[in-house]
Amino acid sequence: MKADTRLLFQIFWTFFRISPVTFGGGFAMVPLIIKEIVDKKKWLTTEEITDVIALSQTVPGAVAVNSATFIGHRIGGIRGALAAMFGVSLPTFLIVLAFGISYFHIHDNPKLEAAFISIRVTIVAIIVYAAIKIAKTAITDKTTFFIMAAGVPLLFFIHPILVIFLGAITGIIAIYIKKKLGYDTEMKKNKEDDPTNNPDYYMGAGI
Amino acid sequence: MVLWNLFQTFFIMGFVSFGGGYAMIPIIEAAVTKYGWMSTEQFTDMIAIAGMSPGPIAANSAILIGYTTAGLSGAIVSAVAILLPSLFLVITAASFFIKLHHNPVVERMFYGLKPIVTSLIIFAALKFALANNLITFQVSFRYISTVIIFGLSLFALLKLQWNPVYVIILSGLVGITLYS
Incomplete structure (x- = not known):
């Protein structure tokens, strides 16, 4: 899979143009x-x-x-991966x-300081919102609630x-124990939550 | 030394970066406190700017913290540090054609990882709420107004489904009107 320079530049340029639309989550790019x-x-x-x-959500990052x-x-190949990244x-x-x-040049400005008093509170709200959104897919039963x-x-x-x-180890052990006890663990809430069908609700990565 | 600390922090973070950027706040915060890079207030501002910009929140925060602590070279080192694990893991997974998302062990791992990611985000919210005096018993104009801003922001996000970027911008305008 040797790629010539023209192809590498095309890969680079394609993702360079798509990238700025990733406002508020990578799924906007799809x-x-x-x-x-x-x-x-x-x-x-x-x-x-x-x-x-689907695979990209399983790999960290x-x-x-x-x-x-x-x-x-x-x-x-590898050079293509580098060009895209x-x-x-x-x-x-x-x-x-x-x-x-810009923030460092004007953060002493009283107007900007005032804006950030309010923005800091909004950030807390955004994080709470992120937690609620991911909890909807993460908390599927008593075990996951307990882990959280x-x-x-x-x-x-x-x-x-x-x-x-x-957390990862607990997940593996919990399912092992449940299997031994004869419980069947529902790992996804329902079919619609399958990441390939509804990527926006998987791992909260869309936030 | 600062550059090495930045690299180390974000390189390790890159390997456990599950569940979107906000889950990474506790890891970044632990490093910020350990090395004394900035105040919590400034750190909250960095997260706000990271959330307002396009691109992944974890990478954006890394770039901003790198820039704050060591200028342009800090920003570059932090960006490279957070990207390298992705590059390495993606190429490994792609080369071996691993179908990770149908692998039973990975599915079991995520069964425990997803609730932990939720805990990480709740913890980040708690830390920031404490740092910005949202959880307090002092009744003042400032306190009551911030609680109202918090409630309205959450309403706009949850019920009205507004884009977080617009909520941040609107909140900034409210801040200018109320506090300057």
């Missing part, structure tokens, strides 16, 4: 990916894209970056950096990375 990659360039089929997006990297890899990340890097630099409830106080004492590992 229709554009299909339009560019499937309809225009005919690099992959819609089925392949659906597979890639942002859905937008992961799916771009996957697609780049399919088209042009660079293309999808560069515009948002520059935009967020510009915002950051135990996780919050634990975070006051243990490093979050350790808590994440504990």
Whole structure:
């Protein structure tokens, strides 16, 4: 899968143009990916894209970056993956950096300070909203509710990375024990919550 | 030294970055406190700017924190650090054609991971609510108005289904009217 420079640049440029629409979650990118990659360039089929997006949510990291990297890899191997990742990340890097630099230049301005008093509170609301949204798919039974409830106080004492590992291990053990006891665990609430059907509600990654 | 700390923090975070950016706030916050990079107030502002910008929230926060602590080189180092794990994991998964989303072990892992991601986000909300005096018993104009802003923001997001970016912008305008 050796890719020539022209193809690599095309991959880079395609994702560079799609990237800035990832406002409020990577899933905003999906229709554009299909339009560019499937309809225009005919690099992959819609089925392949659906597979890639489902897989992208299982791998740690942002859905937008992961799916771009996957697609780049399919088209042009490792160099294609790099070109896609660079293309999808560069515009948002520059935009967020510009915002950051402006913030530092004017954050002493009394108007901006006043705006941020209110914005900080809104951020708390946005995080609460994110928690509610993900809880809807994460909390499917008593066990998952217990894991969530135990996780919050634990975070006051243990490093979050350790808590994440504990969560994954608890998931594996809990299902093992339930199987031994003869319970059948419903891992998804219903068919509509299947990530391939409704990606927006999976892992809250759309937030 | 600062650059190395930034790289280390975001590189490790890249490997456990499940469930969208807000779940990563506790990890970033732990590093911010450990290395004394900035105040909680400034940290909240960084998350706000990260949420207002296009792109993944975790990567945006990493870039902003990198820039605040070490300038442009800090921003670049943090961005690379958070991207490398994705690159490595995606190429590994793609090369071995692993169908991770139908793998029973991965499904079981996520059975425990998803509620933990919820705990992480709740914890982040609690920390920020405490830092911004949302949980207090002091009754003042400032306190009552912020509680109302919180309630209205949540209403706009949950019931009206507004895009978070618009809610942030509108909230900023309300802030300018009320507090300046």
